[in-house]
Amino acid sequence: xxxxxLFILCLASLNLAYASPATxxxxxxxxxxxxxxxxxxxxxxxxxxIQDVLSQAGYQANISFYPWxxxxxxxxxxxANATAVWMYKAxxxxxxxxxxxxxxxxxxxFRLKESAFDWQSIDDLKAFKLGGLLGSSYGxxxxxxxxxxxxxxxFVPDTKLNFLNLLAGRVDAFPLEKSVGxxxxxxxxxxxxxxxxxxxxxxxxxxxxxLLVSKAIxxxxxxxxxxxxxxxxxxxxxxxxxxxxxxxAGKYELEKSQ
Numbered sequence: 001x002x003x004x005x006l007f008i009l010c011l012a013s014l015n016l017a018y019a020s021p022a023t024x025x026x027x028x029x030x031x032x033x034x035x036x037x038x039x040x041x042x043x044x045x046x047x048x049x050i051q052d053v054l055s056q057a058g059y060q061a062n063i064s065f066y067p068w069x070x071x072x073x074x075x076x077x078x079x080a081n082a083t084a085v086w087m088y089k090a091x092x093x094x095x096x097x098x099x100x101x102x103x104x105x106x107x108x109x110f111r112l113k114e115s116a117f118d119w120q121s122i123d124d125l126k127a128f129k130l131g132g133l134l135g136s137s138y139g140x141x142x143x144x145x146x147x148x149x150x151x152x153x154x155f156v157p158d159t160k161l162n163f164l165n166l167l168a169g170r171v172d173a174f175p176l177e178k179s180v181g182x183x184x185x186x187x188x189x190x191x192x193x194x195x196x197x198x199x200x201x202x203x204x205x206x207x208x209x210x211l212l213v214s215k216a217i218x219x220x221x222x223x224x225x226x227x228x229x230x231x232x233x234x235x236x237x238x239x240x241x242x243x244x245x246x247x248x249a250g251k252y253e254l255e256k257s258q
Contacts, residue, residue, distance in 0.1 A: 028070075072086075078217045082212060159184045
C-alpha cells in the first residue's frame with residue numbers, strides 16, 4: 001500500500017514538473033489614468049486586474065501601449081489577442097467578443113464635506129452652483145437638463161480648477177468619475193485640501209467597460225470564456241474588490257524620485 005502511495009505521489013510530481021507553460025496572449029491598451037497607465041505600478045490597477053485574471057485562467061498576458069485608435073485596430077486585425085478596456089458599441093461586435101464587465105465607471109458629485117449639497121434627482125440640482133469639465137458629457141438626463149436650463153453649470157478646462165473652485169466656494173459640487181476624482185485629488189491637491197472634500201454617494205451615471213477579444217485570432221471564443229469564468233471567481237471570492245481598495249489607498253502610485 002505504501003509503495004502504491006509513493007508511486008502516485010511521484011507520478012503527480014512528474015506531471016507538475018512537465019506541466020504546460022501558460023499560454024501567452026497580447027493585449028493592446030492606451031493611456032487612461034488612473035485605470036491604465038505606464039506611469040503607475042503594474043500599469044494601473046485595471047491592467048493589473050486583467051493580467052491576474054488571465055493568469056488564473058492559465059494565460060500569461062503581455063500589455064502593449066499604443067494610441068487608442070491603433071490599439072483597437074491592432075487587435076481587430078488579429079495582431080494582438082485582445083484590447084482593453086472599452087465601453088459597449090454594437091459595431092465593435094463585428095471584430096470582437098465582449099467580456100463580462102471589467103470595470104464599472106461611476107460618476108459622482110464631488111463636494112466639500114461640510115457642505116449642504118444633497119441630491120436624489122436631476123431637478124434637485126437646480127438649487128446648487130455646479131461645475132464641470134469643458135467638452136464632457138455626464139449622461140443624457142444631465143445634459144438634457146442643462147440644455148433646457150433646468151440646471152446650470154460652470155464648465156472649466158481642467159479638473160484642478162474644478163477642485164479649486166469647490167474649495168473657494170465658487171461651486172457647490174461637480175461631477176467626475178469616482179476613481180478619476182480620487183486619483184486627481186491625490187495628484188493635484190495638498191493633504192489639507194484633500195481632507196476637506198468627499199463625494200456624494202448617489203450615482204449620476206454608471207458605464208460598463210470591457211475586455212475585447214479579437215475574432216481574427218484562433219481560439220478567441222475559448223479565451224473570452226476562460227477570462228469570464230476567472231473574472232466571475234474573482235468577484236465571488238472578494239479578490240476583485242481588493243484591486244479597487246488598493247487603488248483607493250494609493251498603492252498603485254509610483255514613488256516620486258528624490
